[in-house]
Amino acid sequence: MSEPDQTDSPPQTPRWPLASVFFIVFCAWFALSWPWLSGIVTIPWDAKAHFYPQLQFLATAWHRSLSPFWTPYVFAGSPQVADPQSLIFSPPFALIAALNPAPSFRWSDGTVLGTLLVGAFAIVLLFRDRNWHPAGAVVAALCFAFGASAAWRIQHVGQILSLGYFAVTLLLLSRALERRSLVYGFCSGLAAGFMVLGRDQVALLGVYVLAGLTIAAIAMAEQPLRALLRSLGPLIAGTLGAILVATVPILLTLFLAQESNRPVIDLLGAEKGSLHPASLLTGLIANLYGASGPLDNFWGAPSPAWEQRFGPLDLFLARNMGQLYLGLLPMLLILTIGLVRGALFRREIVALTIAAVLVLLYALGRYTPAFQLLFHLPGADFYRRPADALFILGALLAILGGYLTHLVMTDTAPRGSVWQKLVEAALLLGALALALWLAHTVGRLQLAIVPVATALLCAVLAMGALVAARGFALRGATIAAAIVLAAMLVVDLSANNGPSESTALPSTNFEMLRADSKNETIALLKRETARTAAPDRRDRIELAGLGFDWPNASLVHELDNTLGYNPLRLGLYSKATGAGDHVALPDQRTFSALMPGYRSLLADMLGLRFIATGVPAEQIDKSLKPGDLVQIARTADAYVYENPRALPRVLLVTQAQKADFGAILDSGQWPASFDPRRTVLLERDLPPLPAGPDQAGSVKIVDYGTTEVSLAAEAPRGGFVVLNDVWHHWWQVEVNGKPAELLRANVLFRAVAVPPGRSTIRFVFRPFEGLYADIGKLVMARYKPPV
Known part of the structure; x- marks a missing residue:
């Protein structure tokens, strides 16, 4: 980021071939993205198991004129509006949902890849603003979009979105400061606001990096005070833009977090997600540890093979989380011209260099003392993986690599002395020797030979392309130089960072997630829930132990599911039912004191009628006895059972009893003789019902939407x-058109008192009114005068 007070207008660079560079970057992006855009493969894991169902639910809700702010289809009800991963506040995905009622996998994948393209274009514009060589812009843009975690962890959609917004914000903020522009300042705030809406660690680190670069630009100006004063207008405008976009969603999430299952992460917990220093070798040798192949081939830290040789690491990282490779050319330039010869410490780039070093120290976690200090940054204790910093680190290294390419193309790179060249050779040979020694020590030398050979071939290719491009550049053939380097990177990145088991699987693997799925289990559950539907019934299902991609299928197919896949859930529901983040494997279905198994009163009250499991249910719930569940089908995917005791969704009762819900949750013991068909448990005493005829009443569902449920009751004596x-205080209730008190009933559910006679009841989810009330309560509690 340039000094904000050194120029009143952007440098005039009419000859910079912007359109041509955009076209080169787009063609390279299209070539590298084609496996996904073609539909041959699709982005798997979280992109399908978690985010795609969110997109489909959002699209279905909007095209049926329903609100997506609450969903009944996972965890017996969940506040989507406060979930940072629901995609409601993501403009590209919200646009897809608005345009297409059933977006395909290609629509979803294309949006993720398109986000990286937008970020790449922002990097190009950043280079143009500085009049850095177009070939350097191409290198930076492609390495940003297809390097490090952007390539290896593309399945983490939320973090990819944050990364794309980071690049856009960096461009706009830079222009705002350099041009003293309120418009660019406001737009940078909008972009930063959307980045922050990801509410993930990439967004958090992005904010700190951008803040640090801003401070550095002001501090390094010739007249820092004058630079600060000139920057105030754009920075205030940016702050207003960010507040406009992000305030309400973030507050919703913060207040939900207080009631959720997500605790603050302590230092020891966070350190378990540290990047192992040996992973840095992947910056030069992409697939050194076998991360792209079968899981058994992976031998890096923390794998069983590694720990068997070097001892336990107590790290919890997937094999793709330690991949730093973003192309051999930029990494070679960074190590040699950048670090050894000192080009990265020039005034115009040193702030980015320092930012990259700090982000690397953060990523290494427990392996440097710096993390203990950095962990005290506000917000850091919400996240458990410092290795997620590789997203931002990859972006910074891509820019640094592009800048060094610019120096080479313009013949302004420092010449190396003999000793510097010797140090460079020692570094590269040392890294190669260390990689081979580690592979030999762990007993995986044969697996390492191909990645090492590939790296050597890519080194030859990169150096050859760099020499050829430099020759073109020095003769004035700027576009030819950019094309040569783009072609080289397409070969390099497709070979090393191309589709793998972590990033690309056949689309046919996810048939159960298609809106028009012909999957036998899904079709059976739809038929059975339709068969048992009644005026007072809306039966729930459970999907347990069917595989990683199954738990959120209920969001796609509008099946009321007691479980799902989401790291963020209502804490009350998790404690009451034992619901965890995921239920891909049979042993991930844990139960609770209040719901010790499928044969339990809470399971019946939930209306849990149909249970589909990947193994016989007795292997999941070992307390089951013959006859507790009735097996009704055996499909290719599941054993399907029926619980004949499931209660209706709505009940009319005439008795109320006060109960200690906390004690019930802890002990798992309901009050003696409690029958939810006749009595409701409440947290406080209510006046007795008026005397009246002792005759049965009834209640039925008139309309059941996402955020509104309408009922009709006939209650002779009230x-x-x-x-x-599931009860949540952001729900409100009306009886006969008038506001009534929403009661928390039977520990987990909602209830309302109705008068004698006929009544219409309307439950409505109003999160913004609830948020406003929560803020008011917080303020009153904080500033309440002492008694």
């Missing part, structure tokens, strides 16, 4: 209508 949906 009573309580119990809706067996």
Whole structure:
């Protein structure tokens, strides 16, 4: 980021071939993205198991004129509006949902890849603003979009979105400071706001990096005070833009977090997600540890093979989380011209260099003392993997590599002395020797030979392309130089960072997630829930132990599921039912004191009627006895059972009993003789019902939407209508068109008192009113005068 007070307008560079560079970057992006854009493969894991169902739910809700702010289809009800991964506040995905009621896998994958393209274009514009060589811009843009975690962890959609917004914000903020522009300042704030809406660690680190670069630009100006004063307008405008976009969603998430299952991560917990120093070798040898192949081939830290040789590491990282490779050319330039010869410490780039070093120290976690200090940054204790910093580190290294390419193309790179060249050779040969020694020590030398040979071939290719491009550049053939380097990077990145088991699997693997799925298990559950539907019934299902991609299939197919896949859940529901983040494997279905198994009163109250499991249910719930569940089918995917005791979704009862919900949750013991068909448990005493005829009443579902449920009750002597949906205080209720008190009933559910006679009841989810009330309560509690 340039000094903000050195120029009143951007440098005039009419000859910079912007359109041509955009076209080169687009062609390279299209070539590298084609496996996904063609539909041959699709982005797997979280991109499908978690984010794609969110997109489909969002599209379905909007095209049915329903609100997507609450979903009944996972965890017996979940506040989507406060979930940072629901995609509601993501403009590209929201646009897809608005345009297409059933977006395909290619639509979803294309949006993720398109986000990286937008970020790449922002990098190009950043280079143009500085009049850095177009070939350097091409290198930086392609390495940004297809390097490090952007390539290896593309399945983490939220973090990819944050990375794309980071590049855009960097460009706009830079222009705002350099041009003293309120418009660019405001736009940079909008982009930063959307980045922060990801509410992930990439966004957090992106904010700190951008803040640090801003401070550095002001501090390094010839007149820092004058630079600060000139920057105030754009920075204030940016702050307003960010507040406009991000305030309400972030507050929703913060207040939800207080009631969720997500605790603050302590230092020891966070350090378990540290990047092992040996992973840095992947910056030069992409697949050194076998991360792209079968899981058994992976031998890097922390794999069983590594720990068997070097001892336990107590790290919890997937094999793709330690991949730093972003092309051999930029990494070679960074190590040699950049570090050994000192080009990265020039005034115009040193702030980015320092930022990259600090982000690397953060990523290494426990392996440097710096993390203990950096962990005290506000917000750091919400995240458990410092290795996620590789997203931002990859972006910074891509820019640094592009800058060094610019120096080479313009013949302004420092010449190396003999000793510097010897140090460079020692560094590269030392890295190669260390890689081979580690492979030999762990007993995986044969697996390492191909990646090492590939790296050597790519080194030859990169150096040859660099020499050829430099020759073109010095003769004035700027576009030819850019094309040569783009072609080289397409070969390099497709060979080393191309589709792998972590980033690309056949689309046919995810048939159960298609809106028009013909999957036998899904079709059976749809038929059975339709068969048992009744005026008072809306039966729930459970998907357990069917595989990684199954838990959120209910979001796609509008099946009311007691479980799902989400790291963020209502804490009350998790404690009551034992619901965890995921239920891909049979042993991930844990139960609770209050719901010790499928044969339990809480399971019946939830209306859990149909259970599909990947193994016989007795292997999941070992307390089951013959006859507790009735097996009704055996499909290719699942054993499907029916629970004949499942209760209706709505009940009308005439008795109320005060109960200690905390004690019930802890002990798992309901009050003696409690029958939810006759009595409702409440947290406080209510006046007795008026005397009246002792005759049965009834209640039925009139309309059941996402954020609104309408019921009709016939209660001769009044009573309580119990809706067996998860209670949350952002829900409100009306009886006969008038506001009524929403009661938390039977520990987990919603209820309302109704007068004698006929009543219409309307439950409505109003999160913004609830947020406003929560803020008011917080303020009152904080500033309440002492008694």
